[in-house]
Amino acid sequence: MAAGERTLILAEGFSADRHYGKTMHGLLRYRPEDVVAILDSARIGEHEAGVPIVGDVDTALAFDPQVALVGVATQGGRFPPAWRALLRTCIERGLAIENGLHEMLADDPELRPLADRVGVELRDLRRPPAGLDCATGANLEVDARIVLTVGSDCAIGKMTVSLELDRAAQARGIASVFVPTGQTGIAIAGWGMAVDAVVADFLAGAAEQLVVEGRRRGGELLFVEGQGSLVHPAYSGVTLGLFHGSVPHALVLCHRAGSTEIEGSPGHPIPPLTDLVELHEHASLPRRQARVVAVAVNTAGLDDADADAAIAEAAAATGLPACDPVRDGADTLLDAVLESSS
Amino acid sequence: MAAGERTLILAEGFSADRHYGKTMHGLLRYRPEDVVAILDSARIGEHEAGVPIVGDVDTALAFDPQVALVGVATQGGRFPPAWRALLRTCIERGLAIENGLHEMLADDPELRPLADRVGVELRDLRRPPAGLDCATGANLEVDARIVLTVGSDCAIGKMTVSLELDRAAQARGIASVFVPTGQTGIAIAGWGMAVDAVVADFLAGAAEQLVVEGRRRGGELLFVEGQGSLVHPAYSGVTLGLFHGSVPHALVLCHRAGSTEIEGSPGHPIPPLTDLVELHEHASLPRRQARVVAVAVNTAGLDDADADAAIAEAAAATGLPACDPVRDGADTLLDAVLESSS
Numbered sequence: 001m002a003a004g005e006r007t008l009i010l011a012e013g014f015s016a017d018r019h020y021g022k023t024m025h026g027l028l029r030y031r032p033e034d035v036v037a038i039l040d041s042a043r044i045g046e047h048e049a050g051v052p053i054v055g056d057v058d059t060a061l062a063f064d065p066q067v068a069l070v071g072v073a074t075q076g077g078r079f080p081p082a083w084r085a086l087l088r089t090c091i092e093r094g095l096a097i098e099n100g101l102h103e104m105l106a107d108d109p110e111l112r113p114l115a116d117r118v119g120v121e122l123r124d125l126r127r128p129p130a131g132l133d134c135a136t137g138a139n140l141e142v143d144a145r146i147v148l149t150v151g152s153d154c155a156i157g158k159m160t161v162s163l164e165l166d167r168a169a170q171a172r173g174i175a176s177v178f179v180p181t182g183q184t185g186i187a188i189a190g191w192g193m194a195v196d197a198v199v200a201d202f203l204a205g206a207a208e209q210l211v212v213e214g215r216r217r218g219g220e221l222l223f224v225e226g227q228g229s230l231v232h233p234a235y236s237g238v239t240l241g242l243f244h245g246s247v248p249h250a251l252v253l254c255h256r257a258g259s260t261e262i263e264g265s266p267g268h269p270i271p272p273l274t275d276l277v278e279l280h281e282h283a284s285l286p287r288r289q290a291r292v293v294a295v296a297v298n299t300a301g302l303d304d305a306d307a308d309a310a311i312a313e314a315a316a317a318t319g320l321p322a323c324d325p326v327r328d329g330a331d332t333l334l335d336a337v338l339e340s341s342s
Numbered sequence: 343m344a345a346g347e348r349t350l351i352l353a354e355g356f357s358a359d360r361h362y363g364k365t366m367h368g369l370l371r372y373r374p375e376d377v378v379a380i381l382d383s384a385r386i387g388e389h390e391a392g393v394p395i396v397g398d399v400d401t402a403l404a405f406d407p408q409v410a411l412v413g414v415a416t417q418g419g420r421f422p423p424a425w426r427a428l429l430r431t432c433i434e435r436g437l438a439i440e441n442g443l444h445e446m447l448a449d450d451p452e453l454r455p456l457a458d459r460v461g462v463e464l465r466d467l468r469r470p471p472a473g474l475d476c477a478t479g480a481n482l483e484v485d486a487r488i489v490l491t492v493g494s495d496c497a498i499g500k501m502t503v504s505l506e507l508d509r510a511a512q513a514r515g516i517a518s519v520f521v522p523t524g525q526t527g528i529a530i531a532g533w534g535m536a537v538d539a540v541v542a543d544f545l546a547g548a549a550e551q552l553v554v555e556g557r558r559r560g561g562e563l564l565f566v567e568g569q570g571s572l573v574h575p576a577y578s579g580v581t582l583g584l585f586h587g588s589v590p591h592a593l594v595l596c597h598r599a600g601s602t603e604i605e606g607s608p609g610h611p612i613p614p615l616t617d618l619v620e621l622h623e624h625a626s627l628p629r630r631q632a633r634v635v636a637v638a639v640n641t642a643g644l645d646d647a648d649a650d651a652a653i654a655e656a657a658a659a660t661g662l663p664a665c666d667p668v669r670d671g672a673d674t675l676l677d678a679v680l681e682s683s684s
Binding site: 075076077102133134135137140195196197198199200201202203204205230231232233234235236237238239240241242244245265267268269271278279282283285286287 | 417418419420444475476477479482537538539540541542543545546547572573574575576577578579580581582583584586587607609610611613620621624625627628629
């Protein structure tokens with residue numbers, strides 16, 4: 001969304017789901033001033049982060065939205081059939097659509113002509129830019145300290161950790177830039193590229209372009225949003241391409257307290273944190289050795305005592321500074337990042 | 343190419359280049375009966391593997407070709423501008439085009455209408471099939487032994503090693519299938535998918551579909567063509583996605599004797615073979631631990647004594663069986679594969 005654009009978040013059926021509703025929750029946390037309503041007919045009349053939940057588009061119009069943002073993620077990035085009618089109504093009511101799924105609305109044989117007729121924009125956040133290519137080595141020339149978040153699974157808060165680190169650095173007067181690599185990060189920051197949507201051969205090339213652009217935007221410290229996990233059976237390729245293409249100096253390992261299995265992939269264990277630290281350092285490019293400098297523990301849903309225990313356990317196991325930046329602020333992580341570069 | 347289709351290989355400027363001409367060399371080795379001529383105006387009148395080299399399309403017509411196959415790879419998979427005229431002439435003379443570059447000829451605003459007018463096919467070998475999705479776990483249900491070639495760099499013979507293993511297995515009466523994952527393998531085998539051309543999120547899903555299809559084709563032993571390298575700064579994402587999506591039981595590590603740096607990426611070292619063995623085993627999915635069972639050493643260009651020394655050195659360093667299957671046959675590698683499954 002452009003800054004100041006009044007936004008209706010479409011989260012039909014998923015507004016209470018932290019995993020599939022992660023785009024919505026990201027927006028509510030980092031762009032709350034622009035969100036005027038949430039659509040989810042299962043929760044009419046409730047609020048989420050102070051924002052009213054409505055059951056249909058016509059009710060939402062009372063809040064005068066300009067854009068409807070698809071606030072859910074789906075497996076494979078396609079629209080459930082019921083969403084088609086919802087999108088049609090939004091377009092008919094004159095709302096622009098901002099969409100982060102793999103399915104491109106601007107290519108849709110039904111919605112595209114409708115949007116053209118009504119005169120509204122269909123913005124596909126995951127559409128790769130033209131002219132992508134393989135990595136060239138320009139990433140290694142970027143004169144900035146580069147920090148990538150990596151993790152034990154998808155959807156455990158890598159974007160959040162990068163955003164919190166960026167906020168903490170800026171609060172200290174450091175010229176830091178958050179580098180968005182996925183649809184939610186792009187919606188929040190207003191730029192970036194969804195690296196999981198590019199042609200696979202151009203993964204590292206896309207990541208390279210992103211760190212070059214982060215430096216061009218003035219970043220001396222770049223916080224690159226991580227994607228997936230090296231141990232995820234479906235998404236590890238994206239993770240390694242982003243890792244090697246963004247050539248990080250330092251990694252912050254993200255983990256959800258207590259998780260021992262990849263979500264949605266029964267039988268795929270999450271290795272212990274110490275193994276994950278070793279795996280990431282082992283997998284880093286010989287030309288730019290990256291070190292894991294801190295652990296970010298997602299303690300959502302735990303009480304303070306359990307959260308503190310989980311964080312202490314992660315720190316003891318890895319010998320690294322650890323905290324939950326959402327609970328405690330990101331200063332512990334930022335200190336570790338800054339110390340690693342001195 | 344379909345079996346028996348008379349093929350002109352377009353290799354303008356690259357017919358003597360093992361790296362960029364790898365599609366041509368693959369075809370000459372594994373489908374020689376279907377190649378009637380090679381086009382490269384820098385080598386008019388010469389022969390390659392017994393096939394005449396001509397300088398232009400009209401001369402090639404004397405050999406009665408039905409299809410022109412783009413026999414070169416380019417960085418980024420795009421056509422050099424000079425190739426456009428060449429492709430136009432082929433189409434005007436009634437030749438179908440088989441193309442393995444990322445640039446899709448069937449989408450080309452100039453060549454597509456021309457081909458439609460003349461009535462010839464434009465076959466883009468790298469075009470992903472419709473309906474790709476993320477990996478689902480169906481790969482782990484495939485009732486076959488799966489062997490993936492991995493390597494220290496691109497273009498060092500992973501496809502060749504997989505094809506030689508497949509030949510050797512079939513010669514022993516084993517129900518083996520070569521699983522093509524790149525344009526040259528597809529041109530040779532007549533099926534497969536170029537995993538480097540799929541949307542990055544679907545990398546493992548594409549690899550999954552390929553091993554499912556390999557089993558459906560009767561394979562009890564699948565030799566999956568590897569791509570890229572885990573230590574390649576541009577292509578490692580494809581490598582890991584293919585690795586995790588094809589869920590191999592065993593890996594054959596491919597290396598070009600004497601190489602210490604990634605080709606085309608100065609400053610990016612190739613780690614020692616022992617490190618590469620450890621890295622691949624470390625990076626394999628916890629759910630399906632893969633072991634490196636043998637080393638294939640590419641000794642092209644070495645004399646027999648130097649080749650033997652390079653092979654002995656690889657075997658001593660890793661403690662694994664090693665050979666050059668092109669020089670020695672693939673039985674040493676196949677024995678190691680079969681022993682690892684017993």
